[in-house]
Amino acid sequence: MPVVHVMVWKGFSNAAKKRVIEGMTRVFTDLGVPAEAVEVILHEIPKENWGVCGEQASERLKQVQTP
Amino acid sequence: MPVVHVMVWKGFSNAAKKRVIEGMTRVFTDLGVPAEAVEVILHEIPKENWGVCGEQASERLKQVQTP
Amino acid sequence: MPVVHVMVWKGFSNAAKKRVIEGMTRVFTDLGVPAEAVEVILHEIPKENWGVCGEQASERLKQVQTP
Amino acid sequence: MPVVHVMVWKGFSNAAKKRVIEGMTRVFTDLGVPAEAVEVILHEIPKENWGVCGEQASERLKQVQTP
Amino acid sequence: MPVVHVMVWKGFSNAAKKRVIEGMTRVFTDLGVPAEAVEVILHEIPKENWGVCGEQASERLKQVQTP
Amino acid sequence: MPVVHVMVWKGFSNAAKKRVIEGMTRVFTDLGVPAEAVEVILHEIPKENWGVCGEQASERLKQVQTP
Numbered sequence: 426m427p428v429v430h431v432m433v434w435k436g437f438s439n440a441a442k443k444r445v446i447e448g449m450t451r452v453f454t455d456l457g458v459p460a461e462a463v464e465v466i467l468h469e470i471p472k473e474n475w476g477v478c479g480e481q482a483s484e485r486l487k488q489v490q491t492p
Numbered sequence: 493m494p495v496v497h498v499m500v501w502k503g504f505s506n507a508a509k510k511r512v513i514e515g516m517t518r519v520f521t522d523l524g525v526p527a528e529a530v531e532v533i534l535h536e537i538p539k540e541n542w543g544v545c546g547e548q549a550s551e552r553l554k555q556v557q558t559p
Numbered sequence: 560m561p562v563v564h565v566m567v568w569k570g571f572s573n574a575a576k577k578r579v580i581e582g583m584t585r586v587f588t589d590l591g592v593p594a595e596a597v598e599v600i601l602h603e604i605p606k607e608n609w610g611v612c613g614e615q616a617s618e619r620l621k622q623v624q625t626p
Numbered sequence: 627m628p629v630v631h632v633m634v635w636k637g638f639s640n641a642a643k644k645r646v647i648e649g650m651t652r653v654f655t656d657l658g659v660p661a662e663a664v665e666v667i668l669h670e671i672p673k674e675n676w677g678v679c680g681e682q683a684s685e686r687l688k689q690v691q692t693p
Numbered sequence: 694m695p696v697v698h699v700m701v702w703k704g705f706s707n708a709a710k711k712r713v714i715e716g717m718t719r720v721f722t723d724l725g726v727p728a729e730a731v732e733v734i735l736h737e738i739p740k741e742n743w744g745v746c747g748e749q750a751s752e753r754l755k756q757v758q759t760p
Numbered sequence: 761m762p763v764v765h766v767m768v769w770k771g772f773s774n775a776a777k778k779r780v781i782e783g784m785t786r787v788f789t790d791l792g793v794p795a796e797a798v799e800v801i802l803h804e805i806p807k808e809n810w811g812v813c814g815e816q817a818s819e820r821l822k823q824v825q826t827p
Contacts, residue, residue: 560701560702560743560750560754560757561699561700561701562699562700563697563698563699563700563717564697564698564700565695565696565697566695566696566697566698567694567695568694575724578720578723578724579720579721579724582716582717582719582720582723583697583716583717583720585716586712586713586716586717586720587713589712589716590709590712590713590760591760592760609694616694620694623694626724626725626726
């Protein structure tokens with residue numbers, strides 16, 4: 426059943442992607458949902474396409490690293 | 493940064509909602525993302541609006557419980 | 560694989576929901592995707608929450624019927 | 627062309643919905659996009675289904691009003 | 694009215710995209726919805742960004758072809 | 761609170777992106793929502809992935825410019 430859409434900044438490492446997919450799935454298996462039923466979809470968004478506080482994250486949060 | 497949309501069947505208990513929100517947030521804090529940056533949005537979908545294998549979950553998965 | 564989110568006006572009949580779920584799934588099975596892999600999620604949106612041309616559909620498209 | 631999905635807390639007044647739909651559409655008409663091409667879809671989310679900082683908004687932001 | 698978001702693996706052929714767009718639209722015209730009202734948006738997701746059963750589809754479903 | 765997902769055709773200029781982010785945020789600050797609470801996420805969709813009236817926008821709306 427559950428479908429999870431995760432919006433993150435572009436540039437997540439493959440290791441971070443694996444951890445997000447595993448971790449989100451485990452949240453549901455801990456609730457008794459079978460792992461086969463869980464789909465996790467990562468949407469990588471360029472920082473210039475993400476607005477925070479009315480500004481592009483590429484400007485406002487220039488120094489913040491993507492995991 | 494991260495925004496997480498979680499689609500589940502209608503009828504999740506409040507305890508299950510809390511666990512989903514906490515668990516999804518922890519996946520990101522474990523990666524070094526501050527908790528304040530994580531938004532989790534639960535979309536509760538009636539089983540008759542969820543299609544699996546070409547059929548409504550309300551028919552095909554009638555006996556499956558929502559956590 | 561495919562996950563399909565369908566946004567429609569609130570008030571679709573159960574027969575119309577079935578036809579949407581069957582039809583969307585068949586589009587993929589016709590392409591060789593197994594039916595078990597297809598999830599279709601119907602989001603019913605009240606007409607006052609749907610904006611067309613800068614106006615609520617509940618006003619602008621008052622006379623249009625939902626199937 | 628543009629389709630805008632707006633996630634807000636449940637309980638927006640009809641006046642606020644109108645202003646969101648008008649305002650979002652005007653952002654695009656100001657860029658030369660015809661109003662007929664703009665669709666705005668408001669998703670109202672109960673505060674207990676919205677997680678901020680690992681907690682339900684219904685608890686963490688109990689006193690914050692919905693416009 | 695209807696807006697359809699279709700999430701598929703990256704790499705769909707142009708012919709497959711056309712068939713998805715035509716097929717999804719026909720589901721609604723068969724219900725009496727005018728074709729002009731139907732918008733279909735295809736989101737192509739890299740297999741390493743799609744989690745199934747807690748694993749990346751790029752690993753778990755390595756041998757499965759995209760149509 | 762609000763999270764806004766904006767689907768547009770690929771190719772928006774950086775100036776247009778800024779205006780969308782500023783404009784959408786202002787719609788909410790005008791309603792009394794603090795700017796810090798508003799997240800705007802732009803999804804750029806290639807025209808061949810956008811179906812209008814059963815056809816790809818890359819064919820049907822070939823001559824329409826992206827702002």
